Amino acid sequence: MTGHKINRFKKAFKTPSVRMMDIQGNLFVLANSMAFEGDGCDICQRAERQLQEISVRLKCAQGRYTAGHCEVEDPKYYTRPILLQHFPMYRTSDANCSGPDSAPIEEKYVKFRPKVDCLSEKASNRLLESIQPRLVLSAHTHHFCYRELPPHNTPEWTLPSFSWRNIKNPSFLLVCISVIK
Numbered sequence: 001m002t003g004h005k006i007n008r009f010k011k012a013f014k015t016p017s018v019r020m021m022d023i024q025g026n027l028f029v030l031a032n033s034m035a036f037e038g039d040g041c042d043i044c045q046r047a048e049r050q051l052q053e054i055s056v057r058l059k060c061a062q063g064r065y066t067a068g069h070c071e072v073e074d075p076k077y078y079t080r081p082i083l084l085q086h087f088p089m090y091r092t093s094d095a096n097c098s099g100p101d102s103a104p105i106e107e108k109y110v111k112f113r114p115k116v117d118c119l120s121e122k123a124s125n126r127l128l129e130s131i132q133p134r135l136v137l138s139a140h141t142h143h144f145c146y147r148e149l150p151p152h153n154t155p156e157w158t159l160p161s162f163s164w165r166n167i168k169n170p171s172f173l174l175v176c177i178s179v180i181k
Contacts, residue, residue, distance in 0.1 A: 006043050017047035020054045020081065025179040027061075027079055029054060029131050033087035033140075036123035037115055055130040079179045080134035083127060088138040088158040089149055090114060090124035097145035101160065101171055107143065117141065128154065137175075142167050 009032070010016075017035035021028045035047030060070030061078040093111055094103040102108070114120040117140070119127070127133075128149065136149065136156040145158040160167050 003042075016050055017043055018050035018054060020057065023177075025079065026177050027058075027081035029081045029083050029133065031083060031085040031127065033085045033119060036119055036127070038120060038123055051126070051130050058131060081131050082135045082137065082177065083131060083133040084137050085119075085127075086138065087140050088118045088145065089128070089136060089156055090119050090121040091147070094141070094143055094145055096147050097143070097158075099144045099146040101144035101169060102146075103143035124149075137173070144171060 015030065017032040019030045021030065031051075032043075032047065035043045037044055056065065056069060058078075058081065059065045063078075091097075091112055094108045097103065097108070103110075112118050118124075132152070133154055136154060138156065138158045139161070141158055142160050144160055145156070147156055148154065149156050157173060159173055160169075160171055162172060
């Protein structure tokens with residue numbers, strides 16, 4: 001990633017590479033998938049720091065850290081966050097995906113290229129361990145995918161591109177999020 005592209009992203013979206021938001025008591029962590037290449041680039045280093053800061057804030061909200069580590073997080077408002085990102089979590093193919101618009105059998109076993117078609121295994125594990133999401137929502141692929149991620153069976157919903165150019169049935173996901181589940 002070039003400095004120009006990073007600045008264009010920051011200017012357009014006015015957001016850091018990793019950000020936590022609270023919407024009506026639901027915590028969302030937004031992650032720029034490109035910042036998790038693991039190549040030590042400037043944006044990757046900043047994203048790692050931001051992820052670490054959010055991880056500490058989440059642990060404080062859970063009451064897992066002492067007051068000396070925590071600034072303002074209140075444990076009574078904690079819900080496991082929902083992770084939103086562009087690339088899906090690491091997977092070797094769509095073989096373990098289910099759902100009405102999942103890949104046809106002839107495409108299910110096409111190998112994914114980490115850092116191109118999905119996050120690397122290391123980046124995926126880092127995100128899962130750091131924020132322990134209750135749900136992962138991702139995109140980037142050409143087919144729908146529902147699967148559960150180890151080790152806690154965290155659901156991941158991957159949506160195909162919303163473009164007739166890429167797929168014959170572009171799709172979207174309408175969800176109702178509550179603090180209870």
